[in-house]
Amino acid sequence: MFSDVEMMVFMEELEEKIQLINDNVLLLEKDGESPAVIQEIFRAAHTIKGSSAVMGYEKMSRLTHEIENLFDRLRQGTMKVTTPMVDILFEALDTLKALKDEITGDAGEVDEAPVIQKIKSCLGETGGCAPAAAETPAPAGPVVSEQPDGTFKDMLQIDDILENMVREAEVRGYQAYKINIEVDPGTQMKNVRAFLVFESLQQVGDIIRSIPSAEDLQDGKYDQGFTLVLFTKEDQGEITNLLMSIAEISRVEVVPLEINGHVADGDTAVENNFGQQAAEVNETRKDSGDIKKAAAPHMEKTTIKTVRVDVQKLDSLMNLVGELVIDRTRLDRFSEIFEGKYGSDDLAENILEISNHLGQVTTDLQDEIMKARMLPVATVFNRLPRMVRDIAQKLGREIDFIVEGQETELDRNVIEIIGDPLIHLIRNAIDHGIEPPEERVALGKPRTGRVKLKASYVESHIVITLEDDGRGMDAAKLKATAVKKGIITGEAAARMSDREALELIMAPGFSTAQVVSDVSGRGVGMDIVRNQIEQINGTVELDTSVGRGTTFYIKLPLTLAIIRALMVSLGEQVYAFPLTNVQETLAIKREEIKLIRHNEVIVVRGRVLPLVRLSNIYQMEEADEERLYVVILGSAERRIGVVVHRLIGEQEIVIKSLGNYLGQITGLSGATILGDGRVALIVDARGLVKELGTEELAYAAN
Amino acid sequence: MADNRNEEQAVVFYLREQTYGIDIDSVLEIIRMESIVQVPGTPHFIEGIINLRGRIVPVMDLARWFGLEASEITSSSRIIIVEAGESTVGMIVDSVSEVLRFPVSCIEPPPPMIGNMEFIRGVALFDQRMIILLELARVLREEEKTALDQLDMNALKSYV
16 A cells, blocks of 8 residues: 555645646647647646556546547647547546545546547547557556667766675675666656655665766756666566656666676675775775765755645644733733832843743744745636636637736635635626627727736735726616616616726626526626625725726735734723724714714714714613714725724734634624733624615615 | 442532532633623623633623522632533632542432423432532533524614
8 A cells, every 4th residue: 555645745746737737738729739738738647647557546547548648649740639629638637636536535436438438539530540449458557668769878887986885785685786767858846756766765775876966866957867876685677666656757777787797696706805895895885875864864855845734733823822922911011010129120121031032932933823824826726727718618708818926825714715706706707798709809809808817915915806808897887787676776876976886796686697697697796706705804896997898806814813903992891893894983072973863873074974882782881981983894885983982003813713602693703812811802893884884875875 | 440430520619509510521620710801792691701821711600590690709709611512611600619529329310390400410419418410511502502693683783
């Protein structure tokens, strides 16, 4: 059986190669045939074929074998890429993914035969050369069966030292082999391949010599291949198999090492020399040992860079840091007490210094752990090109899909949630935004529509923009539709600015598609998109111009666990308002509060805003103060003013749940622990605004 | 340690002159009273939440849960942090006396007369004392949680 580590390496490589094929098939479709792309796919398929066969996943190996065949034909130019072929290739990729899931246990048994049949028929149709069936029984030991198409350059120089070592080894029952290894020319991580070779060989013997040097190999500084001298008790075949099991090793040649023109296979004459040159031999052995020792740590540094960690572990680390913060604050207080008691004593100052340093370290620690929870958005973005292609094909659009900023990192929780809204927006862009090719040509636009997805950092946020050069949206039309659907009244529509009209597309039940297709146009899209994004404290905005296209801006927090909040107090108790929902704060006098029937309101710049007293919501005593503060909260188009006693300021807080027992409590989204150990409640601003806020639109209409 | 099977250990505490016991396995720790932050919109018996070394833990007043007057906080008042199922909860009690070891044989089933006594696992008669053993899972039972869920925004609306 294979170890977990080997399995992991295999799965990672598999994923990478599948993605590579996916990307390149997309390229193939878009830009037509190019030798480089075909070569790339061929290599990736070849690698999967080899490693899956070694790991014993025959179905996968059979399938990739067929893909490889197909691309071999394309490579030789005996076949041309056609649209049906690309479709089959995508189907094959889907099957490959399904097979991967089968291995991980995420999916049931997969039947790879139909798609193999399709590939074969594809081969038969156009090629007409040797039937594919004849080539199928290869996979078992796939790469081994390949005929070497040239001889290895003999780079090894046998000197005295080596000669002596070989003789000595033979005395101890070791056989010396010269091993020539060639890696796939396209391999991404030559250093890793070399490392794996070293790793595998060191399990069965000692590597005495390497050309180029071990250091160069670790750095990937070699051309096609390299040569090693190995002392081992294993036989030739065993070593060949071992090496061929390493992915992207394309050719291996193991030959017994010849000394002075003779194959040294336990010649008795060696013994005579042995005694005489023992001292020298010892010395060289030590040398070789040193080389190995020097090589090993270096290798680890360059290859093992990542460790998988359960997110829960990171969470509990985060909690521990939280405790540290609290302790530090306590320590702070002690140092104050010390200072009061002993004046500016050395001891007191020391404590202060320690406490400050501790504070710094804890903050850094917190930042680092937060960073460890981040993943590149590529994990989401990578899935999209394929989806765009499928939708575009279904709808008869021609799309040039550009993705930028995949390396931008986000908290994994955010990444999990962001996928769906993005898919929705992209679907909309293709379905409603981009015109059919003929229409575009008629309009004097390039035939191919452009959809650009970009992620970038903006201050402590991430902004994802989705830009299309399609129809754009017409505010007047949006208004008309909204009135027709009864979302707003005609009067309200007349007063509405164009900006506000754009927001209408995110109103529930609004959909401008004339025909309900299965791609989009169910009228539930945009409000759900906004909801999902707001759930993770993000915002959506859009910009559009008729005939030129639409751009969506999605602003997301880097993390969900920590938010910026406005801290306010109500009597003794501290409350936190998530800053994303805070529009502004006002200081008001009591007489500025007006009554409409029994409801308190204030007028802010000519707009009537309903007021809520935090003390009422949370059943606390109302302070009878002249000066009050109002926090204006907003979510979507609703606004609400919340009366609080005092504003404390902005702060970063760590969101903690109230625990299972209390569960979800209306009006609260959790609690946080302040620096001094006190607990503050986090106001569910979104919920509050949703329930109590008035829609600006409705107000405009009144 | 054959004794283990025939013996039980319970944390014994007092509430309104009555003696109660909780299985020691479900007790995480016992802390002194500390500042409790009230949480609006929770049932009457929830006193609020506390910061238990970086963890937010809800605290209930056991007396009010029993339908008695709210506990009077004194210097001997304690919060027993218990764990049942997925929930960690603090319970305010008048005082904690000891950890008691008693034979299983002296546990009597709860008397059938007194209505809905599901939260009593039994009564231990030991050493001239009568200890009411609580069934924690019942005290922290599901219905209470659903009651919490049902509190909706209507309550809040009336304040506007």
